[in-house]
Amino acid sequence: MSMTALKTExxxxxxxxxxxxxxxxxxxxxxxxxxAKRGREAAARIVPPLIVVALLLVVWELLxxxxxxxxxxxxxxxxxxxxxxxxxxFDNGGIDKGLFWHISASLKRVALGYSLAVVVGVALGTLVGxxxxxxxxxxxxxxxxxxxxxxxxxxxxxAAFRDGQPSAIFVIFITSxxxxxxxxxxxxxxxxxxxxxxxxxxxxxxxEFFAKVMIPSAxxxxxxxxxxxxxxxxxxxxxxxxxxxxxxxxxFIWDAWNSSHISEIILALVYVxxxxxxxxxxxxxxxxxxxxxxxxx
Amino acid sequence: xxxxxxxxxxxxxxxxxxxTTEVLTDINLAVAQGEYVSIIGHSGCGKSTMLNIVAGxxxxxxxxxxxxxxxxxxxxxxxxxxxxxxxxxxxxxxYENVRLGVDKVFRSTKSRAERDAWVMHNLNLVQxxxxxxxxxxxxxxxxxxxxxxxxxLAMEPKVLLLDEPFGALDALTRAHLQxxxxxxxxxxxxxxxxxxxxxxxxxxxxxxxxxxxxxPSARIGEVLxxxxxxxxxxxxxxxxxxxxxxxxxxxxxxxERHRFVEAA
Ligand SMILES: Nc1ncnc2c1ncn2[C@@H]1O[C@H](COP(=O)(O)OP(=O)(O)O)[C@@H](O)[C@H]1O
Ligand SMILES: [Mg+2]
Numbered sequence: 001m002s003m004t005a006l007k008t009e010x011x012x013x014x015x016x017x018x019x020x021x022x023x024x025x026x027x028x029x030x031x032x033x034x035x036a037k038r039g040r041e042a043a044a045r046i047v048p049p050l051i052v053v054a055l056l057l058v059v060w061e062l063l064x065x066x067x068x069x070x071x072x073x074x075x076x077x078x079x080x081x082x083x084x085x086x087x088x089x090f091d092n093g094g095i096d097k098g099l100f101w102h103i104s105a106s107l108k109r110v111a112l113g114y115s116l117a118v119v120v121g122v123a124l125g126t127l128v129g130x131x132x133x134x135x136x137x138x139x140x141x142x143x144x145x146x147x148x149x150x151x152x153x154x155x156x157x158x159a160a161f162r163d164g165q166p167s168a169i170f171v172i173f174i175t176s177x178x179x180x181x182x183x184x185x186x187x188x189x190x191x192x193x194x195x196x197x198x199x200x201x202x203x204x205x206x207x208e209f210f211a212k213v214m215i216p217s218a219x220x221x222x223x224x225x226x227x228x229x230x231x232x233x234x235x236x237x238x239x240x241x242x243x244x245x246x247x248x249x250x251x252f253i254w255d256a257w258n259s260s261h262i263s264e265i266i267l268a269l270v271y272v273x274x275x276x277x278x279x280x281x282x283x284x285x286x287x288x289x290x291x292x293x294x295x296x297x
Numbered sequence: 298x299x300x301x302x303x304x305x306x307x308x309x310x311x312x313x314x315x316x317t318t319e320v321l322t323d324i325n326l327a328v329a330q331g332e333y334v335s336i337i338g339h340s341g342c343g344k345s346t347m348l349n350i351v352a353g354x355x356x357x358x359x360x361x362x363x364x365x366x367x368x369x370x371x372x373x374x375x376x377x378x379x380x381x382x383x384x385x386x387x388x389x390x391x392y393e394n395v396r397l398g399v400d401k402v403f404r405s406t407k408s409r410a411e412r413d414a415w416v417m418h419n420l421n422l423v424q425x426x427x428x429x430x431x432x433x434x435x436x437x438x439x440x441x442x443x444x445x446x447x448x449x450l451a452m453e454p455k456v457l458l459l460d461e462p463f464g465a466l467d468a469l470t471r472a473h474l475q476x477x478x479x480x481x482x483x484x485x486x487x488x489x490x491x492x493x494x495x496x497x498x499x500x501x502x503x504x505x506x507x508x509x510x511x512x513p514s515a516r517i518g519e520v521l522x523x524x525x526x527x528x529x530x531x532x533x534x535x536x537x538x539x540x541x542x543x544x545x546x547x548x549x550x551x552x553e554r555h556r557f558v559e560a561a
Binding site for chain 1: 352353354372373374376377378380382384386388397398401452
């Protein structure tokens, strides 16, 4: 009360007559200026990487232009892959498809394996984070299993499923689940005692506690796990698809290598990189939307 | 006096590995319905432990807590707690934080509309209705504490437990909030158990002041009646002889007879 009184007293009187014109101008700078400022900020972020990329392309061009170079220069890559770039949607049956189909096949596998890993990983992470006995029993197992390289699982999966498709999905699942489990468990273990006390006083049942306290409280940790997980999934799918064949960006690369289409390999790598980046950003965006308010306590 | 809330021969010790520390010894206290009782003592003597035992959050080693002659040993909304650091859930809005408790307690006795009205009623009591859609991170410490109080009050607890509710606030905000709590107690006449380490706060708000000796093995050293009529006015009390005498008694207890000895 007294605070507001003080404030109004100390603020200087505003001349009434000139107020409508004068007060508006400093608050809202002209449109052009705002746009220019935004433009400058955007440019400051976009221009440096563009310069670096341009420089790298020039160096690459110079290096690979010489006779006897084993890799094609960027100019040849673009010339040779123009059709693939311009028409990603063709489908001549079999594996002779546009890049869109290969990438979407890979993304579907990742989506399936990763979704499974999210559900199972969060559930197991919650169990391990919540129960001291589950932790003692499972944690050593997890610590050993998570060091196994993704592709080492593939033969075993092929033996079990006798089919490439579920095997690839399993490899994605088993690759991305560990960081999800471990980060979820850490998040659950770090729920402040205060929140547990609140839940106890309110007599929340386990399900309510899970949904209303555990998950939101552990969300920042869980999303860290989810982000690492999606990155690993995308790493693993390309390798797995090289081995299982069929439609998919990994097999596309392998096929291009077998037909000595080096330019196509390079184009595919660019796509793989960009999509991996977009997936990571998507999870980060989801995290910032979901944990709004939690990060700043 | 009929005891509404009774702490009966409470002992509490914590065991960590081989070491056992006796924190509370033989705590006996009877609180009447509608009474405002403060617990004062030096830091670390076991006040929070005692409150947590009453709340059911910590089990007593020996003895028990009786509420309306029934033993309570698990937490529940009949003993709502206002924690020192507000403990609002940061991902919920002010409204949702209060609503969470209301939905639990009145699930079967109030309709949706009634529960909504009840949440707003309690937010109004603490003058926080204007911030209903804000998140805890967006409001000040004093406001958070108000919402914490609203959340506790909205559960219509039999006993309201306050653990240094104003401890983290600046002096002005604290005085303001103390006045609000006094007004609320006058209006609702709840039974309150409040921990504090502020002598003026204890005398200003309480009907009785429970003074704890220093730990380990802290016990109740003295219980002081504050025979001042309600409603009390902060400014008028400053020169009131009863107020001054009570204040003197507590100060003597804390700073002469049970001076806080700094650990080496
Ligand atoms: N969970 C616990 N385990 C072991 N010791 C504890 C625990 N909680 C509190 N204590 C000890 O009990 C004593 C009293 O603590 P507390 O009740 O928080 O004091 P106060 O609230 O009066 O400052 C302290 O010495 C503290 O170290
Ligand atoms: Mg304390």
